[in-house]
Amino acid sequence: MSLPVTGYVVFVHHIDIGAHAPQFATMDEAEEFANAIRAITELTVSEPIPVVLTESKKLKLGIEG
Secondary structure, eight states: OOOOEEEEEOOEEETTTEEEOOEESSHHHHHHHHHHHHHHOOOEEOOOEEEEOOOOOOOOOOOOO
16 A cells, blocks of 8 residues: 655754744655755754655535535
């Protein structure tokens, strides 16, 4: 069973502020963001990490039109 990649996350950390993890639709967008942040700041920035769908749920909301 192959689980789909739903996006990519880049972890950004600052010692005084903490972590932030923006998510991107494509690997190219995530890499471009990570490289740009590394180039203009001294923050700790991860490589893009794939977000994988591990469980699929369908919710019945009970909305009737």
